[in-house]
Amino acid sequence: MERTLRRFPALQAWLLLLPATAWLVIFFVAPLVIVLIYAFLERGTYGGVIWIFTVENFQRVFDPLYLDTFLRSVYIAIITTFFCLLIGFPLAFYIATRPQRKRNALLLALMIPFWTNFLIRTYAWLTLLRTNTGLINVSLMSLGLINKPLPLFGNDFAIILGLVYGWLPDMVLPLYAALERLDWSLIEAAGDLYASAPKVFLRIIWPLALPGVVAGSMLVFIPSLGAFVTPAILGAGKSLMIGNVISNQFLAAHDWPFGAALSTLMMALMLFGTLVYFRSTSQKGAIL
């Protein structure tokens, strides 16, 4: 056995990869293929599919009703990413410029809340934001600062708030990794070469942190676009995202093929985005 392995190094590589490959094929590739196939079949009356080929599901995707929800989801994901970046960049910069010991403590502090179940944390927001009984509105009204409840719940604001809160660490960590690697003497050199603080940021810090910005943005944008729990709870069914539509197709409308078509399209879109990202970074990597 050992001898055979030594003589065929390729065989050894395959053996090492076998468990992971098996896992991925059974639990990732196979379901994906099923979804892809279902997207081209007709719906069964009580869920399931009828094995007749059709492209009708993809035509329905462009129905304004669904297109609107999709575009709104993209909009919410973009706004979420923007705010994560706005909050995350200064935070990552602050952490990255502390002494090593302090950095680890701060990163830990950032991560600890996220060891609590996401669902529980989202329900916690619910108790804060709810229109009539939420803690924020109740407090503000009892203090006499407002007369009627603020619209904090069951709208895009609530969803974006929940998403920004949920995905902030995914933005901060890659940004931190990029900024932590940043050679501080480059910033001093730029200052020495007559660059004011804003110029140092635009010409040195931002371009060098860009891989982190892109990675963080993708890590926030993709799950935000497909978000399901947050809009379901904080949107209170009044404000839906594409993730909710897909789940409704499978669970409520019993239209598996249409749900599969929506899923396929969204995956294709994200895959495209990811490819564009990797192309741009690998090219940059070659030059650097």
Next chain:
Amino acid sequence: MQLANSDPLRRQERAGAKVNQKANLESTGIAVELRDVVKRFGEVTAVDHVSIRIKDGEFFSLLGPSGCGKTTTLRMIAGFEMATSGQILIEGQPQGYLPPHRRPVNTVFQNYALFPHMNVYDNVAFGLQMQGIPKKEIVHRVMEALELVHLKGMQRRRPRQLSGGQQQRVALARALVNRPKVLLLDEPLGALDLKLRKAMQLELKTLQDEVGITFVYVTHDQEEALTMSDRIAVMSKGRLLQIGAPQEIYESPQSRFVADFIGETNLIPGEISSSDSGAGIVLFGSAYTTAGWVEEGLRIGEQGLLSIRPEKVHIYPADFSQTPPHMTRVDALVQQVIYVGTDTRYVLELPNGVTLAGRQQNTIPGGGQFSIGEGVILCWDPDHARILRE
């Protein structure tokens, strides 16, 4: 190529922030002045009451071991660190709390600090762009600077595609293109291998003559400082120990640290005493030598150190009798002989067990004239000996 002299006022006018420094431009002949500068980091005093005046056009080195405060001193001149107390003047203008981008100096960093996302051209052009100089002039000046450091044709390369020596030249060009009043260099050759470092030392010196800019050069390499500098300031533990020309520093060290740090020296302990011919030191028993210089504050009866450079110690055979009368003469035993090509080095033992180093040039083939265990006579001119505090 006249980078600096073509029009010294031009940049001052463009960089609005620096206009006020125009007034005193040609006044004092002093490029940089440190007045009683102190820098503390918490409990640690990195720079301890240092006063230095660096002349216009001078190649001035700050020399000392790591942690002696030389880099902190440089960073205070650049504006990266603010002095805890004291004053720093550049061209006669107090710098106060001015940030680096408002000071008429540029820095060459130890690791070069080239911008990795920019090519050579953009790196060199950066400072000019930040000053808002017209594009046409930038192109001209960048090319001029690249030519000066022999990097023409490399504009489109990225720093990572360059060798260490080339990166070092880009860093130089990037600083010099701004025509600073003073160029600050923080161990710029530290990362290069020995051969390249030697070549760059000469090149830097030539370059400095060419552009006529004041260089303030930080190094821990005493040989480098001796080779390149007009004057050297030796620092230790945040304090300034001695300032002088290389010859002065080497020939006339004023403290044990300077004598020991610069070049090689013999430090022989003994009691300080005095005779008709002047103050001297008892080496052992009745052996006594006078010295050309005694460190201030030392008194007769105290313990001191005799400092004498190995090459100033002449070695003669035991039967040699013609030593000039004013020379110090002691017996010794050859303990070790080390052949190092140009020289032969000897470890010589005095009758009291103290060893000292001697050196002879290998003028005849075959190397050393003396062998281990041989008795010899050591001679030196008392003027070359110095008595220092222990």
